[in-house]
Amino acid sequence: MSADLAHRARRWRPASAGPGKLRPTTTLWMFPATILMVGLFVAPIGYAIYLGFTNIELLGPHAQVYNFTGLANFDRMIHDPEFWSSVKLTLIFVVVSGIIAQTIVGMALALLGQRANITFRATVGSVVVLAWVLPEVAVAFLWYAFSQAGGPLSEIIRRPHDDLLSTVPFLIVCVANLWRGTAFSMLILSAGLRSVPSEVDEAAQMEGAGYWRRLFKVTLPIMRPTIVTNMLLITIGTISDFTLVYAMTGGGPGTATAILPVYMYIEAFTYNALAYGTAIALALMAIGALISVLYIHQLRPELRKAQ
Amino acid sequence: MRSLRPKQEEDRDLAPLADGGLGAGVAQAAQRSPVAISRAQIRRPDRRDRKQRAIANSILVLLGIGFLTPMIWLIDAAFSTHASSALSAPSLTFANFGKTISEGAGGAIGNSLYLGIVSTVIATVVSILAGYALSRHRVPLKAFFLLSVLFLSALPFQLLLIPIYEIYVHLGWLNSPFYTSVALAANSVPFAIWLLKNFIDQVPREFEEAAAIEGAGSVRILWKVVVPLAMPGILVASILTFINAWGAFLLPLVIDTNPADTPAAIGIYSNILADAQIQYGPLAAYAILFSIPVIVLYLVCTRWLHGGFAFAGGVKG
Numbered sequence: 001m002s003a004d005l006a007h008r009a010r011r012w013r014p015a016s017a018g019p020g021k022l023r024p025t026t027t028l029w030m031f032p033a034t035i036l037m038v039g040l041f042v043a044p045i046g047y048a049i050y051l052g053f054t055n056i057e058l059l060g061p062h063a064q065v066y067n068f069t070g071l072a073n074f075d076r077m078i079h080d081p082e083f084w085s086s087v088k089l090t091l092i093f094v095v096v097s098g099i100i101a102q103t104i105v106g107m108a109l110a111l112l113g114q115r116a117n118i119t120f121r122a123t124v125g126s127v128v129v130l131a132w133v134l135p136e137v138a139v140a141f142l143w144y145a146f147s148q149a150g151g152p153l154s155e156i157i158r159r160p161h162d163d164l165l166s167t168v169p170f171l172i173v174c175v176a177n178l179w180r181g182t183a184f185s186m187l188i189l190s191a192g193l194r195s196v197p198s199e200v201d202e203a204a205q206m207e208g209a210g211y212w213r214r215l216f217k218v219t220l221p222i223m224r225p226t227i228v229t230n231m232l233l234i235t236i237g238t239i240s241d242f243t244l245v246y247a248m249t250g251g252g253p254g255t256a257t258a259i260l261p262v263y264m265y266i267e268a269f270t271y272n273a274l275a276y277g278t279a280i281a282l283a284l285m286a287i288g289a290l291i292s293v294l295y296i297h298q299l300r301p302e303l304r305k306a307q
Numbered sequence: 308m309r310s311l312r313p314k315q316e317e318d319r320d321l322a323p324l325a326d327g328g329l330g331a332g333v334a335q336a337a338q339r340s341p342v343a344i345s346r347a348q349i350r351r352p353d354r355r356d357r358k359q360r361a362i363a364n365s366i367l368v369l370l371g372i373g374f375l376t377p378m379i380w381l382i383d384a385a386f387s388t389h390a391s392s393a394l395s396a397p398s399l400t401f402a403n404f405g406k407t408i409s410e411g412a413g414g415a416i417g418n419s420l421y422l423g424i425v426s427t428v429i430a431t432v433v434s435i436l437a438g439y440a441l442s443r444h445r446v447p448l449k450a451f452f453l454l455s456v457l458f459l460s461a462l463p464f465q466l467l468l469i470p471i472y473e474i475y476v477h478l479g480w481l482n483s484p485f486y487t488s489v490a491l492a493a494n495s496v497p498f499a500i501w502l503l504k505n506f507i508d509q510v511p512r513e514f515e516e517a518a519a520i521e522g523a524g525s526v527r528i529l530w531k532v533v534v535p536l537a538m539p540g541i542l543v544a545s546i547l548t549f550i551n552a553w554g555a556f557l558l559p560l561v562i563d564t565n566p567a568d569t570p571a572a573i574g575i576y577s578n579i580l581a582d583a584q585i586q587y588g589p590l591a592a593y594a595i596l597f598s599i600p601v602i603v604l605y606l607v608c609t610r611w612l613h614g615g616f617a618f619a620g621g622v623k624g
Contacts, residue, residue: 025525026444033437033496040493041459044470051469109370115363124371131374133605135554137572138381138594141579145384145587146377148392155393156376179374211359240463243556247576261465269561274469281466288463 052279058272066275073279082255083280086263089170090239090287093259097174098181098238099231105178106185106230110193111215113186125186132183140247143176165249169256173245180244181237185230192226193219225302232295239288260284385595390588403592412593414567415574418484419553419597422570425488426552430495431545435537438503439529443515453504460497468561475562482565490562491555495548502547506540507533539611546608550601571597 052073056066077083109128113121131139147153147164153172154160164172196219204214220227242261245251251258251266258266260280268277296303384390388398440446441453471490472481480486510533518528534541556572569577575597578590 023444026440026446029436029440029444030446032433033500036433036489036493036496037456037459039474040471040490041462041467041497042455044467044474045462047470047473048466051473056473105370109367112363112367112370115360116367117360117364120364120367120371124367124374127371127374127378130378130602133602134598135572135601137554137556137575138598141575141590141594142377142381144579145392145585145591146380151392152376152380152394179377182374236461240465242465243554243572247556247579250580261463264465265468265557268469274473278469281463281469284463285466292461 048278048281051275052282054275056275056278058269058274060272063274069275073276076276077279077283082258082263083283085255086258086260086280087283087287089258090260090284092170093174093177093241093245094235094238094291097177098234101174101178102181102185102234103189103227103231105182107189107227109182109186110190113190114193128186129183131179132181134180136180136243137247139176139180140244143172143179144248147172166253169249169253173248173257176244176248177238177241181234184237185234188226188230188233189223192223192230195226196222225299228295228298232292235291235295236288239284239291260287381591381594384587384591387588390586390591392587403588404596406586407589407593407596410589412571412574412589412596415569415571416596418568419570419572421484422488422491422555422559423549423553425485426492426495427545427549429489429492430499430548431541433492434496434499434503434544435529435534435541437500438507439533441500441504442507443512453501456497456501460501464494464557468557471558472561480562482563482568484563484568487559487563487568488552490558491552492548494558495551499544499548502544503537503540506544507537510536542611543608546604546611550604553601 053068053070054066055062055069055072057063109124113125134142144165145151149163150160151164154162154164200218200222201214204218209217240261241259242265245257245259246262246265249257251262255263261284264277264280264284267273267280380394383394385403386399386401387395388400388402389395390403441449446452475481475486475490478486514532514536515528518532523531554572555570556576559568559570560573571593575590575593578585578593
């Protein structure tokens with residue numbers, strides 16, 4: 001009996017403790033995840049790269065039989081003014097209404113929360129988080145109705161006959177994005193703020209540094225890694241945002257709000273050009289990767305320290 | 308499982324901000340220790356301090372009102388009989404809710420529920436298995452696998468959309484709620500694996516060793532020991548998967564165009580498309596019905612997250 005126990009105990013091995021043998025259960029348990037990820041992530045990525053160099057269409061003769069056309073889609077892209085205006089809109093959408101505005105408003109909420117009474121902090125915090133938790137389509141409808149002619153927003157700015165989604169559509173879309181996304185920055189930055197050691201701030205206070213000086217010379221530099229990480233996460237979240245904008249405006253009027261994901265959808269599924277849509281998606285990924293590399297470059301000192 | 312939450316966190320729930328921040332009050336600090344008293348003297352809690360607090364409160368409230376105003380319109384419209392895009396006097400009627408349900412919101416919410424539940428079950432089971440294997444077993448190319456998981460969860464989804472559409476055309480999987488759920492599940496799997504692998508890493512191994520000595524097989528160990536211990540993490544992963552599938556818009560829009568399968572997200576969108584003929588009251592009610600489950604799940608999720616890593620007490624020190 002005891003020999004049997006000892007045998008069992010020996011046979012059971014906490015595997016990552018040593019380089020044991022590959023167990024059949026491991027293969028079995030990794031199998032479904034591997035299938036799903038290869039089938040619906042890895043293969044599609046490869047397929048996308050291929051389709052971007054073909055002339056495949058949604059309907060018609062090129063839906064079934066399509067050929068390799070080399071760089072034709074990318075040539076068209078370079079000479080497509082709508083593509084470049086879409087890139088410009090995407091960059092403004094991501095950088096201004098995402099990275100800059102959400103970081104500033106989120107930081108303001110975090111800093112104010114630090115000084116305000118707990119009741120105000122908790123109540124306002126809940127409202128901001130609620131805006132973030134609502135499903136995107138609900139937010140799109142909310143802002144669509146809110147900015148109609150005669151809607152609350154037009155009353156607030158005293159121009160009740162303006163349909164703000166016709167007069168300043170991109171601004172409204174950006175405001176809606178800021179409204180929806182700020183909570184994330186607020187949560188991350190206030191957690192970061194809480195981890196700044198209070199001794200440092202107090203030492204600076206003893207030296208006679210005022211609030212703003214301490215904020216810019218002490219608190220923010222300590223929080224730099226948190227702020228940069230937060231910006232990276234905002235970028236990843238905003239650059240592929242489709243639902244909010246498409247449900248509010250459909251990319252219009254005209255192409256006034258057609259950020260890249262929307263432009264890609266319209267080209268592929270409204271104008272039939274699946275291949276060109278894929279090429280746009282590849283460009284979108286390249287832009288996202290480029291921005292991420294910039295962030296990781298910014299984080300290099302911290303990463304080196306961590307090693 | 309609620310008892311796993313540390314006592315002092317009992318009062319936190321929706322607002323993670325609600326617990327003490329850095330400047331948690333000079334008076335409290337002063338009661339605690341003599342050192343704090345000297346700090347309090349440095350801070351001089353005088354009229355200037357109180358004035359600053361009042362300013363912080365008022366700016367915070369102004370910002371809060373800015374965030375609140377659009378939501379007030381939504382609630383107002385949902386409960387008002389003559390709702391338009393303008394604010395009107397709410398009449399506290401549930402007529403809009405009844406109307407929107409009878410006009411198809413009920414069925415669409417049912418479809419969303421199907422997508423949510425099926426994809427959550429698939430993604431959760433798959434990720435528990437993989438997360439456990441990655442946490443405990445020797446897996447070839449483990450570091451590569453984990454890095455790709457991280458990379459895939461940051462990939463813009465648009466890149467996958469057209470290839471997935473083409474793959475579904477070839478396999479004949481278009482217009483099927485089940486295969487739409489599979490695609491939604493796959494979309495959440497990288498993040499869920501990452502979360503569960505890290506969560507199971509925190510679960511003490513001693514329980515599994517004890518169970519193995521008692522003679523339990525690996526499936527039994529996973530199901531009876533690891534899953535209960537990792538339950539908070541599993542719930543968080545499955546709730547996030549559910550919220551993602553529940554709100555999914557682009558993927559169902561492309562790979563399931565059968566009107567009978569329309570989930571609520573697309574139902575609301577096609578109502579917005581009616582433009583001039585929009586019925587604001589019923590549509591606001593629709594949006595609220597669609598949002599409530601997500602809000603409830605978020606509240607549950609924050610509770611679990613706070614208690615999430617508190618099970619270390621199960622191992623004798």
